[in-house]
Amino acid sequence: MSRSSHQPQRSPVAAPRKRTADVRAALVDAAWWVLEHDGLAGLTVRAVATRAGVAPMGVYNHLRDKNGLLTAVLTRGFDEFSAALAEPADLEPVARLLATGRAYRAFALAHPVAYGLMFGGGGSTADLDPDPEHPHPDTIALSEAGERAFGRLVSVIAHAQAAGVVRADPLEQIAWTVWSAVHGAVSLELAGSLPPTDTAPSYEAVLEMILRGIAPG
Amino acid sequence: MSRSSHQPQRSPVAAPRKRTADVRAALVDAAWWVLEHDGLAGLTVRAVATRAGVAPMGVYNHLRDKNGLLTAVLTRGFDEFSAALAEPADLEPVARLLATGRAYRAFALAHPVAYGLMFGGGGSTADLDPDPEHPHPDTIALSEAGERAFGRLVSVIAHAQAAGVVRADPLEQIAWTVWSAVHGAVSLELAGSLPPTDTAPSYEAVLEMILRGIAPG
Numbered sequence: 559m560s561r562s563s564h565q566p567q568r569s570p571v572a573a574p575r576k577r578t579a580d581v582r583a584a585l586v587d588a589a590w591w592v593l594e595h596d597g598l599a600g601l602t603v604r605a606v607a608t609r610a611g612v613a614p615m616g617v618y619n620h621l622r623d624k625n626g627l628l629t630a631v632l633t634r635g636f637d638e639f640s641a642a643l644a645e646p647a648d649l650e651p652v653a654r655l656l657a658t659g660r661a662y663r664a665f666a667l668a669h670p671v672a673y674g675l676m677f678g679g680g681g682s683t684a685d686l687d688p689d690p691e692h693p694h695p696d697t698i699a700l701s702e703a704g705e706r707a708f709g710r711l712v713s714v715i716a717h718a719q720a721a722g723v724v725r726a727d728p729l730e731q732i733a734w735t736v737w738s739a740v741h742g743a744v745s746l747e748l749a750g751s752l753p754p755t756d757t758a759p760s761y762e763a764v765l766e767m768i769l770r771g772i773a774p775g
Numbered sequence: 776m777s778r779s780s781h782q783p784q785r786s787p788v789a790a791p792r793k794r795t796a797d798v799r800a801a802l803v804d805a806a807w808w809v810l811e812h813d814g815l816a817g818l819t820v821r822a823v824a825t826r827a828g829v830a831p832m833g834v835y836n837h838l839r840d841k842n843g844l845l846t847a848v849l850t851r852g853f854d855e856f857s858a859a860l861a862e863p864a865d866l867e868p869v870a871r872l873l874a875t876g877r878a879y880r881a882f883a884l885a886h887p888v889a890y891g892l893m894f895g896g897g898g899s900t901a902d903l904d905p906d907p908e909h910p911h912p913d914t915i916a917l918s919e920a921g922e923r924a925f926g927r928l929v930s931v932i933a934h935a936q937a938a939g940v941v942r943a944d945p946l947e948q949i950a951w952t953v954w955s956a957v958h959g960a961v962s963l964e965l966a967g968s969l970p971p972t973d974t975a976p977s978y979e980a981v982l983e984m985i986l987r988g989i990a991p992g
Contacts, residue, residue: 678895678966727980734969734977735956735984742959743952749895752951760951763944767952771988 636703651718853920
């Protein structure tokens with residue numbers, strides 16, 4: 559009846575560590591599901607525990623509290639966002655820029671609640687940490703996930719710049735201007751500030767304005 | 776001691792009407808002040824009544840409820856925004872575009888709570904109305920104030936287009952792309968997504984990107 563009798567090849571030290579990671583991953587899956595279906599107000603320790611089929615104490619043990627839940631779920635959001643922005647590398651630089659721009663909008667429309675939380679303010683991620691001077695590993699992971707997502711945007715612009723189709727301004731500055739424009743367009747669309755039938759062509763017009771705006775002088 | 780003895784030239788019908796408008800204006804002033812100082816959570820009938828020095832029933836009588844308060848205060852926000860975007864007409868078209876873009880950011884930074892509510896979603900203004908099929912006059916006034924503010928942006932672009940310094944694309948489409956970019960830039964700044972020291976030059980880079988993006992082909 560001992561654990562080692564059922565799993566003779568496994569180290570008795572490694573086995574519980576793996577199960578801990580599995581439980582945490584299941585909790586983050588559950589939290590992501592709850593956020594998408596019930597919004598931020600629905601994202602409670604109890605709801606996540608119920609969805610994951612664990613006791614509430616399991617959520618406290620793995621993800622602390624509501625802020626810890628939110629930290630983990632936003633990290634998941636940035637990871638999904640990075641994956642969504644990973645376009646095939648065999649596209650021409652301008653086509654790749656356009657594809658990334660379209661993927662940006664598609665992610666925001668598919669995950670409006672998460673998108674709003676990831677970029678919509680409520681201050682910095684440090685607000686989610688009980689001790690921002692000595693950030694929790696989960697807070698650091700969230701910052702890094704956000705930087706990886708921004709890095710996708712920087713990378714596709716760098717590629718186009720290297721190919722000579724984007725002006726030679728500082729890369730971070732170009733990325734910020736591009737990000738401003740796509741973020742503004744999807745934010746206004748999510749806020750319902752444009753007639754719904756016009757949003758796809760209007761977004762294309764934004765992308766074309768960006769391409770002209772960052773083209774070599 | 777009668778009213779007419781103090782105001783012999785005034786119609787006894789017009790006098791109370793004027794006082795009603797004065798009370799309403801004082802309540803909207805109070806609501807705007809409360810929103811700026813205490814945020815949306817602080818915008819309660821009681822807080823506005825206290826600030827305006829009237830009984831809570833006075834707020835109910837003039838502005839209905841919290842949604843009515845918010846409707847009135849957002850209308851005030853759009854009116855302030857329109858005034859902020861009214862640049863001297865004697866500027867050159869490109870200088871006028873830049874001045875309007877800078878005024879846009881200055882308003883958002885000066886009134887971050889109102890700006891977030893005016894453009895940050897929470898759905899359409901119809902959500903504030905108890906019967907959106909038959910909108911309240913205050914709801915109609917809010918929509919019209921929002922359209923006037925957007926009209927300022929359209930007007931300054933139309934002026935530049937007439938002068939030949941903006942491409943001949945449909946005016947509304949250009950206005951939407953410009954609005955997307957400036958809204959995105961100030962939203963990311965308000966959300967703390969950029970190092971504070973970099974925000975002013977970064978915003979100038981956004982404006983320059985826009986000018987190139989909407990220049991004649």
